[in-house]
Amino acid sequence: MTFPLDSLRRWPDVEAPDLVAVDAADRLILDESAAARAEVPEGRLVVIGDAYGALTLGAAAAGAHGIRVHQDPLTGERALHANAERLGSADAFTSMPLDAELVEGADVVLLRLPRALDALRDIAGLIAAHASRDVAVFAGGRLKHMTLAMNEVLGADFARLDVTHARQKSRVLVAREPGAGRDPVPARETHAGLVVCAYGGAFAGAAIDIGTRLLLEHLPETIATDGAVIDLACGTGVVATTLALRHPALHVVACDQSAAAVASARATAEANGVRDRVEVVRDDMLGAQPDRCAAFIALNPPFHSGAAVHEGIAPRMFAEAARVLRPGGELWTVWNSGLRYRPALERLVGPTRQIARNAKFTVAASTRR
Helix, strand or coil: CCCCHHHCCCCCCCCCCCCCCCCHHHHHHHHHHHHHHHCCCCCCEEEECCCCCHHHHHHHHCCCCCEEEECCEHHHHHHHHHHHHHHCCCCCEEECCCCHHHHCCCCEEEEECCCCHHHHHHHHHHHHHHCCCCCEEEEEEEHHHCCHHHHHHHHHHEEEEEECCCECCEEEEEEEEECCCCCCCCEEEEECCEEEEECCCCCCCCCCCHHHHHHHHHCCCCCCCCCEEEEECCCCCHHHHHHHHHCCCCCEEEEECEHHHHHHHHHHHHHCCCCCCEEEEECCCCCCCCCCCEEEEEECCCCEECCEECCCHHHHHHHHHHHHEEEEEEEEEEEEHHHCCHHHHHHHCCCEEEEEECCCEEEEEEECC
16 A cells, blocks of 8 residues: 555644645655665664655655654654654654764665755765765755755765756755765854854854844843743844843743754854853744743744745744733844734734834834733
8 A cells, every 4th residue: 555645744833725744855755765775774764854754654654664863843853753643653763863873874864955055064964974885865855946056065975976857846866975074063153242153054054144133233121030031933042142141140041943943052152151041942932831931032933834935934923922921021023024023913912012123124022911
C-alpha cells in the first residue's frame, strides 16, 4: 500500500487551504533517494529540514528505522511527531539538534534545501565533517526557491555534485565525496557597541533589520518589573540583549521557535556579557508561559510560515501576547506599515498608541485591557 503522504497535516503550524504539508519536492527527494536508502543500515539515515514529516515518515514507511531528524522550526518538529503518532511511526525516528551527533557516520542524508545560503553552508560543512566518507546527500527543493549559488555552496564541501531532472517544478542536487567540512560557527558583527551573533538561517543574520532598529530606538526608558519581560520571536536576541544591557536589574525571557534563532540569541547574550540575565527558550509562540504573567512583551512578528507568506501568523501572536500579559501590561510591536496590524492589536490586546513611524515601519504599544 502506498504511504498516505496526502494525509499529513501541518498542525500545530498555520493550516489553510492554500498551505500544504507535502509538496512535489518531498516526493522527488524520496523517489531519487529510494535506491540509496534501501542499502542503508539501521541508524545511518539522517533527515534535515523536513517540513512536516513527509521525508521522515516516507522513509520509515519504506522500512527505515533509527532515523535521526533535525527540523529548525519547533512547529515542524511537533507536526512530525503528531503525524507519526497518528500513523503509527513514532518509534522510527529521533529528533535531534543540528550538531555532530546528528550526522555522525550517516550514509544517506535527505535534505530540504534551506532558502538561506548561510544555513546551507552550516549544514553542508557539518555533514562533510562528521558523516561517512561514502555519504550521499539528496538535497531538494522547489525550483522557484533554488539558485545556482546553492550548487556552489554544496560544491565547496563535496567533490561530486549531480543534478537530477526537474519534475513538477522541483529538483534534487545529489552531493557525494565530502571534504574536511567544519562545525557551524556563528557570524559576528558589532552595531553601536552591540555584538550580534548569528548561525546560518537566523533572520537578518548578524545584521540588525530596519524594523528592529526602529524598535530599539524607541523602547521605553523604564520597564515595569511586576511581571515577566519577554522578547517574543527573538531572532538573534538583539532586543532581549539590549533590554538587559540598558536595565541591569532586569531578567529577560527570549523565545523563538527556530533552533537557529535560539542558538544565535544565546550566543548574542553571551557575547555581550548578559547571558545570566537573558533566558533563551525554544517555544511555539508563548506556549511555555502561564496566563497573565508578563508586564512587557516586545515583538517583531514574522509574516512567513516556511516559504509561504500568510496573514494569519501575526494575529495568532497578538492573541498569545494578550493571554500572557497581565492587565495593564504592554505589548510593543514593530511591523511593516503596509500590513495594517493596528486594528488587530486593538481587538486582541487593547488600546494601541503609535510610538514611532518611518517610511516603512510602525512601532506601537498596546495596553492589555
